[in-house]
Amino acid sequence: MRHFITTADWSKDELQSVLQVADRLKQDRNQCLLDGKTVALLFLNPSLRTRASFQIGAHQLGAQAVVLEPGNGAWGIEFDQGTVMDGTAEEHISEVAAVLSRYCDMICMRAFPMFQDWSYDRTDPWITALVRHASVPVINMETIVHPCQELALMQTLREKLGEPAGRNLTVTWTWHPKPLNTAVANSVIMIATKFGMNVRLLIPNSDYLLDESFMAAARNNAADADGSFEVTHDIDAGYAGADVVYAKSWGPITFYGDADGASNLSEKYKHFIVDEDKMSKSNNALFSHCLPLRRNIKATDGVMDSEFCVAIDEAENRLHVQKAMMLHLLGVNASEVRS
Amino acid sequence: MRHFITTADWSKDELQSVLQVADRLKQDRNQCLLDGKTVALLFLNPSLRTRASFQIGAHQLGAQAVVLEPGNGAWGIEFDQGTVMDGTAEEHISEVAAVLSRYCDMICMRAFPMFQDWSYDRTDPWITALVRHASVPVINMETIVHPCQELALMQTLREKLGEPAGRNLTVTWTWHPKPLNTAVANSVIMIATKFGMNVRLLIPNSDYLLDESFMAAARNNAADADGSFEVTHDIDAGYAGADVVYAKSWGPITFYGDADGASNLSEKYKHFIVDEDKMSKSNNALFSHCLPLRRNIKATDGVMDSEFCVAIDEAENRLHVQKAMMLHLLGVNASEVRS
Amino acid sequence: MRHFITTADWSKDELQSVLQVADRLKQDRNQCLLDGKTVALLFLNPSLRTRASFQIGAHQLGAQAVVLEPGNGAWGIEFDQGTVMDGTAEEHISEVAAVLSRYCDMICMRAFPMFQDWSYDRTDPWITALVRHASVPVINMETIVHPCQELALMQTLREKLGEPAGRNLTVTWTWHPKPLNTAVANSVIMIATKFGMNVRLLIPNSDYLLDESFMAAARNNAADADGSFEVTHDIDAGYAGADVVYAKSWGPITFYGDADGASNLSEKYKHFIVDEDKMSKSNNALFSHCLPLRRNIKATDGVMDSEFCVAIDEAENRLHVQKAMMLHLLGVNASEVRS
Structure with missing residues (x-):
């Protein structure tokens, strides 16, 4: 199982293949290649383009996107391991990741750095913790990098x-x-x-x-x-x-x-x-x-x-490349995409 | 391309045609006349009926509605032209309108007056700015008028x-x-x-x-x-x-x-x-x-x-008239609507 | 018309029938038995699992779920009868329930107790008021009990x-x-x-x-x-x-x-x-x-x-049992569910 956390993990050839699929999806937006699939979108920070383009993109592929905003309508999340959770977070990423992996076929998350301690933030602890506990593919919707x-x-x-x-x-x-x-x-x-x-x-x-x-x-x-x-x-x-x-x-x-x-x-x-x-x-x-x-x-x-x-x-291309990446991570072969 | 900003721009005959379609949609709610279309719903203020009826109405026509709340989960928006944006707004309506016009087939917005200066508010500056920068039809979900x-x-x-x-x-x-x-x-x-x-x-x-x-x-x-x-x-x-x-x-x-x-x-x-x-x-x-x-x-x-x-x-009729107006603005002929 | 407010109103046999349908839905998640239906989800309190599982569950049955958060993007609600509404609530549950009953086929609500006066809260006044004014089935998404x-x-x-x-x-x-x-x-x-x-x-x-x-x-x-x-x-x-x-x-x-x-x-x-x-x-x-x-x-x-x-x-089973309960309340016979 592959995740899309940083392009550092991906070769130029792999990314180019994804871009070629994106080109095709740009020509023909509605292709029900992910029928019956569900994608969770976890936003710990504001978003307009990312939120709209992932929701719309999922729908155009026949999938459903569910937006969750921990701390705003959903419970705040703890990301560190071994913590005694006596602060404000009501639940741990290990449960969030495990439960959403049961409900959904993919989890996407935006989690900006905390701007307190770079030696901590530079490890990208939030998405790292999500990947550790998820059993479905994860897409980074911006943490300390923004691969989409x-x-x-x-x-x-x-x-x-x-x-x-x-x-x-x-x-x-x-x-x-x-x-x-x-x-x-x-x-x-x-x-x-x-x-x-x-x-x-x-x-x-x-x-x-x-x-x-x-x-x-x-x-x-x-x-x-x-x-x-x-x-x-x-x-x-x-x-x-x-x-x-x-x-x-x-x-x-x-x-x-x-x-x-x-x-x-x-x-x-x-x-x-x-x-x-x-x-x-x-x-x-x-x-x-x-x-x-x-x-x-x-x-x-x-x-x-x-x-x-x-x-x-x-900004428009966000829509197309994200759809191509969702297809790639969920195992839809490029040949199935109409051009 | 037509917008629905104020009924002052519409003749009684035109509005009556829309109401006649609404009557038919009231008899038969689910008609996939907007399959594959996407509608952005921009809420700068609270809403129950408008939010529910536009989302449900879009879905019943086969379209997808995406709710965005600038300032609450999405970035705050500047509407004036030429501003040095050193306040709280993180982006300008010109970009919001242009990007959403690439993602969506229609943009609907609610933007209440600011209650500071009526000589400014009376010009309906928010929806006017949106229309100026959008390249898709716009529906007013309440500004200084409430045509729906x-x-x-x-x-x-x-x-x-x-x-x-x-x-x-x-x-x-x-x-x-x-x-x-x-x-x-x-x-x-x-x-x-x-x-x-x-x-x-x-x-x-x-x-x-x-x-x-x-x-x-x-x-x-x-x-x-x-x-x-x-x-x-x-x-x-x-x-x-x-x-x-x-x-x-x-x-x-x-x-x-x-x-x-x-x-x-x-x-x-x-x-x-x-x-x-x-x-x-x-x-x-x-x-x-x-x-x-x-x-x-x-x-x-x-x-x-x-x-x-x-x-x-x-309140119920909000659902039907809005669906009829969406069809009208997106070029669906009244004869295509089942009665 | 039946509601799912507390299991005290349901026999063990009835609940077991619902669980048997849930077992089948767990084997085969996507079954369009509620095509064209709409479910309103009213959240007065935070939620991750409930929100995700109801949205996803509705979608997997072909229905649409609309999330409304009174007090956060939607107007605050008054639940008591006869009140002179000069506080913060902008509308009454009687209108909310009546309007949503026109738009939707089911209303689900989460309303936690207020933690002021148990003699009041123990009457479950919020969901009781919703049921009184709704003309569609109601599901309790947690009040003073959590039947799902x-x-x-x-x-x-x-x-x-x-x-x-x-x-x-x-x-x-x-x-x-x-x-x-x-x-x-x-x-x-x-x-x-x-x-x-x-x-x-x-x-x-x-x-x-x-x-x-x-x-x-x-x-x-x-x-x-x-x-x-x-x-x-x-x-x-x-x-x-x-x-x-x-x-x-x-x-x-x-x-x-x-x-x-x-x-x-x-x-x-x-x-x-x-x-x-x-x-x-x-x-x-x-x-x-x-x-x-x-x-x-x-x-x-x-x-x-x-x-x-x-x-x-x-947590996973929340998805399946809720879908089974939605089918039950909306009159879909168990025999229509694929196993």
């Missing part, structure tokens, strides 16, 4: 650019009033290097470096796929020659657990906002972002409303 | 009274501890006049006048359809000769943004409660209300439990 | 033990930081005695006695079915000879409405936790609990992860 977003990005780049290998992608940090999750940044550098792109990480300074595990994965991917991975603090250098600019905000890991310190530091770098002037320094780059995006904070209206913004296409 | 409720009222009156033209309908203001939305009152005076009824608006004093745009629409409708529209502050005169009494509470627009002032003023008029004594002064009138209704505040138990109360029938 | 859990327990015991009559079942109180609902304890003693088991209620002292109505029902059931019902405060005596140990925490009714007093008293009895040492004193007993369960508070990890823990099986 990775697939959606790659489907979009293949549609817009053709073969992505050898093209230049810049991940630029941008300001946001709150210190956010690094998940999408971690994910973008891993998937783009896996597909042979030359990836630049543009950050204000070394406080904004991503966790070394993801940076190392990007370097290794680049070495394997004849791409590259580098870090720059220079905005001009970051945009120069870029074929794709991907924006994301995150809190500096050096200030993890110190929201005020993180916000004070990040405020100095509001000028990292993606605007038309910066984009003009690129190689007529596409612009994207995982959404939600605060306009005129992370990117200007001009950028968001431009022809080169593909964020909406990427 | 209007259709349900008219289906109910046609069932109970036959032809409504020439009959007398009184909209009576009633007390409620909080200053509420004027939407249903605005809607009732517009639809009843459009269908040729003689409409009286019974309010304690001129603080409770509805916005002039809706009053003017009612007067114009009345002129076109040989009905009438008048305002009275006299309870006896308001009930005399009424064939239908429709109750609704709302905050005085003159105190808009001043909840305490509004509540203090309204408290003086608790005696506007609809009771059996007042109803006995009417022409054996039907009584209705959009629900939810606080019993023994807006209307007495005696009125609510009486044979002349048709509020439950009107 | 009862059926799931009995299906589990029949699977694991064969005929339950004559076997020994101990309901042991356990500690929890908050004074919880007595519903499951009330339910277990009623159903186990109805099926002829010898039931022991193990509680720290007489503060933890259950309401006399449920104790009397258990005694009467035992007399009718040749079982027994007794109370003990002695842990060793409680476990000795037990074939099944069922754990549950609840607040002492003598401190009802006094959460601090209840918690202070209960803290003295933390040692009632179910652990492997206590279980070793039983007759190789099965262990179960309704879930959610706080690990290492109510029961140890060792017990929960043991081979004799059947709580997950019982």
Whole structure:
């Protein structure tokens, strides 16, 4: 049994097969290949696209999705093992996982980091615990990585650019009033290097470096796929020659657990906002972002409303790639999918 | 492409065609005319009837409805254009509308006024922004008007009274501890006049006048359809000769943004409660209300439990008229609907 | 028209027929016997298993379930009759029940006690009011009893033990930081005695006695079915000879409405936790609990992860018994269910 927790566990060939099925599902949305199946969607954090696209995607495949929000309509969950549960959580992930495995054919979960202790959060303890106790396939709907977003990005780049290998992608940090999750940044550098792109990480300074595990994965991917991975603090250098600019905000890991310190530091770098002037320094780059995006904070209206913004296409592709991944994990052969 | 934002955009003939389809759907609820379609339901405010009837209605037509609650499980939304989004909203309606238009075949939204500034709220900025950015049909599930409720009222009156033209309908203001939305009152005076009824608006004093745009629409409708529209502050005169009494509470627009002032003023008029004594002064009138209704505040138990109360029938008809409107907006011809 | 509010209204034979259908549905989950039907699920309190299993169960039978959460996305509800509704509730159960009866074929509700006044709560006023005003069958999803859990327990015991009559079942109180609902304890003693088991209620002292109505029902059931019902405060005596140990925490009714007093008293009895040492004193007993369960508070990890823990099986059986009960209440004959 396979899970989809991080693309680090999947080869480029495997992911490409999934993307090819996604292309077919994009042409023909309603295919009852999962008739009678049920998918549980566990949301520990807010969602619009993920929630809508998984529900709709499951339905279009003939399956049923059930949304559960622990702490909001469902009981709060404890994820650590061996805990004396005298806090606020009313039940343990071991029971949640075991029970939902009896009711459902797949469990998907979103569980953002807690922003207290990175040495703990970096182990992705929530989805790890779910996988340990589940007896059905699990899909990560964003924890410290966001693999479904990775697939959606790659489907979009293949549609817009053709073969992505050898093209230049810049991940630029941008300001946001709150210190956010690094998940999408971690994910973008891993998937783009896996597909042979030359990836630049543009950050204000070394406080904004991503966790070394993801940076190392990007370097290794680049070495394997004849791409590259580098870090720059220079905005001009970051945009120069870029074929794709991907924006994301995150809190500096050096200030993890110190929201005020993180916000004070990040405020100095509001000028990292993606605007038309910066984009003009690129190689007529596409612009994207995982959404939600605060306009005129992370990117200007001009950028968001431009022809080169593909964020909406990427959001649409969430639907198709997730359906393809559900089929793959539930053992539906690609040949059964109409094209 | 057509939207259903306000009945002011629709002719009486068009609405009557929709009601005729609703009549057929009431006889035969399950008709898979929207197989494979998806409808997004965006709720920025609470709902019981609207939420249930749209979900059930979509399902009975073979479609899937997805409920999203921005600010409660989904990200908060900014509706104004050009804003620097440094407040609490994490994303802009332009992205919400564009993404949902890729996932879904229709978007329905409930967005109550903010009760700060009527000069702003009266422009219905939320649904207007949604329509601007959506590329699929939009249905208003209550903003500053409540057009689905209007259709349900008219289906109910046609069932109970036959032809409504020439009959007398009184909209009576009633007390409620909080200053509420004027939407249903605005809607009732517009639809009843459009269908040729003689409409009286019974309010304690001129603080409770509805916005002039809706009053003017009612007067114009009345002129076109040989009905009438008048305002009275006299309870006896308001009930005399009424064939239908429709109750609704709302905050005085003159105190808009001043909840305490509004509540203090309204408290003086608790005696506007609809009771059996007042109803006995009417022409054996039907009584209705959009629900939810606080019993023994807006209307007495005696009125609510009486044979002349048709509020439950009107609530049921929400299901049928909304299904008919979904079919209409998605291009299903009336002839395809079984009778 | 029949409702499923408490098993006190149902004979053992009737319940056994439902369990036999549940057994068949467990073998063959997807059977479209309720095509085109709709079930409303009203949750006034959190839920994971109930919410998931009713939604999934309805879908597997071809029906649609609609989740409504009064006070969280839907309007708050008043349940008392004759109230002047000037509090927080925006609508009355009489309208909720009547409207949902027009939209749906069945209404299920969870409404926990208010923990203020047991003389009020013990009348189960919420579900009673719903039944009074509904014109479709009602299922209790937990109020002061939890009849669906009862059926799931009995299906589990029949699977694991064969005929339950004559076997020994101990309901042991356990500690929890908050004074919880007595519903499951009330339910277990009623159903186990109805099926002829010898039931022991193990509680720290007489503060933890259950309401006399449920104790009397258990005694009467035992007399009718040749079982027994007794109370003990002695842990060793409680476990000795037990074939099944069922754990549950609840607040002492003598401190009802006094959460601090209840918690202070209960803290003295933390040692009632179910652990492997206590279980070793039983007759190789099965262990179960309704879930959610706080690990290492109510029961140890060792017990929960043991081979004799059947709580997950019982949770799974919620799905099957509820589907069987929905079929029964909606008039689907047992012979129509594939085995």
